[in-house]
Every structure is written in structure tokens, then in C-alpha cells.
Amino acid sequence: GKEAVIANAIIAMLTIGGQQLFSFFTFSCPCHVGQNLIYGLAFLGVPALILLIVGYALNNQTWRLVMGKTSHFERETSSNWLLKCKLVCFVLCSITGRALVAPVTWLAVTLINGSYYSCAVSEYVPVYYYGAAPNVTASERRRILATFPCRQLVPPELTRARDEVILLLRYQSQVAGWLLIAVVVITVFLSYCLASCFSPLSFLHFRYWNSYVHNEQELFDEATEQHSRLYAMQNVRKFFGFVPGSENVKEIRIPSLREWQAISGLAFLKRVDQEHYDYSLLHDWALKERASGKYLRIDEDP
Secondary structure (H helix, E strand, O other): OHHHHHHHHHHHHHHHHHHHHHHHHHOOOOOOOOHHHHHHHHHHHHHHHHHHHHHHHOOHHHHHHHHOOOOOOOOOOHHHHHHHHHHHHHHHHHHHHHHOHHHHHHHHHHHHHOHHHHHHHHHHOOHHHOOOOOOOOHHHHHHHHHOOOOHHHOOHHHHHHHHHHHHHHHHHHHHHHHHHHHHHHHHHHHHHHHHHHHOOOOHHHHHHHHHHHHHHHHHHHHHHHHHHHHHHHHHHHHHHOOOOOOOOOOEEEEOOHHHHHHHOOOOOOEEOOOOOEEOOHHHHHHHHOOOOOEEEEOOOOO
16 A cells, blocks of 8 residues: 555665665775675675564564464364465565565665675676786786775776776676666566456455555554553552542552562463463462552542
């Protein structure tokens, strides 16, 4: 929908800005045989991999897929299993598409920039592009070519050859960057076309469904916030003897040392029975203990 397009555009712009800052402050080609390739590929691939993992981690659908369980009310038939596999594949493709926005943007921008690629492959430029000192050994030629990304390390007599090599590598890198963008754009367009062709919904029905899912999630989040607040309030009132925010508090409860110790410390989700969990130590205390103990009356006039 429109929100997904806006979100993807924002992710892409942030990635472009981050890439420019990253390049300006951190990238410095070592200009040494064997190190250039590792350094260049690390700057190309590692941030893209990190962005891909972050993209998966920040998508709620990822955790729905990981934590989802088959309903016990559904009979496991071959048709249900096939439908579930199709749904999982569709959701996985959707998650991957969203997660790829940032890493693909990173790769495209870095390739168009050209510095990373030039650093990584300068020592592997074919011999016929190297116009000076033809009698040097192959290892010496690679050592000289590896220094080409660093202008200050290149001898004056090789300046022209160096400029030709760097222009060639920038051309290759930028062409690869634009080809990557073209392939991604075409793939996304064809994916949307295929999804629309095989969708059982008409265009307007699909828009209605999209709106319904959005509103349902919004209302569910609001209900979750209110329900959990009301539920937590009951347990807090049992512990302290009053509802937070009340104006006319007549008395408060004084928890004992044992009760303070019972609700303090680290807690994990605790299963009570087949259907219910304790969400916290205070929740566990409120379900097990009676709210007896010492109470203190509060004067109405402060």
C-alpha cells in the first residue's frame, strides 16, 4: 500500500545518507596486494548483510512467522497443509522484499560511487590496460596496480596509466550499480503484476481488505494497551491498596518485607496451566497471595 511505499522510500533515503557518511569518515583503501579485495568486499558486503538482518528483525511479520503455532481447532489435512505452505511462502517473500530495500540500496549506491569496487579489484585489471613498464614481473605488476586507488603512492610516470585504470573500474562499477537497480525495479514490478493476476480479489476489494487489516491492527493495539493497563491496575491495587490516580484515597496497604522480596528480581514468562501464564512477579504474587496485612488510613486533609 501507500504506507509501505513511503516506508521503503524513507529506508532507502536513510541508507543513502548513512552510506555517504560511512564512506566519508571510514573508507580508506589500504592499496596493498591481497588486502584491497578483502577490504573492498567487506565494505560492500558486511553493511549490506547487517542491514538485511536488521530488516528481518524489525519486521513484525518475521516474529509472527517464527512464533506462530498451528491452531488446535483445525484438523491437519493435506489441503490445509498445502494452504499453510503457500501462506508461509507468501509471507516470507513479503518479509524478504521489505528487508532487501536497505541492503540493495547500499549496494547500488556504493557501486555507483565506484570507490569500493576500484579498491577491491584494481590489482586484477588485465595486463593490456597497463601501458607502462611492460618488463616487470607479474607479482610486481600486481603490487603496482594495487597502489592505483591511492594517487599519492603512484610514481609520476604511471599517472596516466593509473587514471585510465581508475576510469575503467569506475565505469564497470557504475554500470553494475545501475544494472542492479534496473533488475530490482523490474523484479518488483513483475512481482506486483503476478500477485495481482493471481489474487482472488478485485482491485477495490483488495483496497478494502488492506484498509480492514490496517484498522483491525490499530484497534487491536489500542485494546491491548487498555486491557493490559486495566489488568495490571488490579494487581497493583492489590499490592498497594489503592488505584493509581484516585483522588479520594482512604487507606493504603503497607507491603511486608517478604512481599517486597517476592516481587523483586528477574522474572520470565511463567506457565500456570495449559492456557494461562504469569506475566511478572507481581502478577504471580497477586494470583497466589491474599491481600491481607497492614493498612494505613490516610487523612482527608493533607
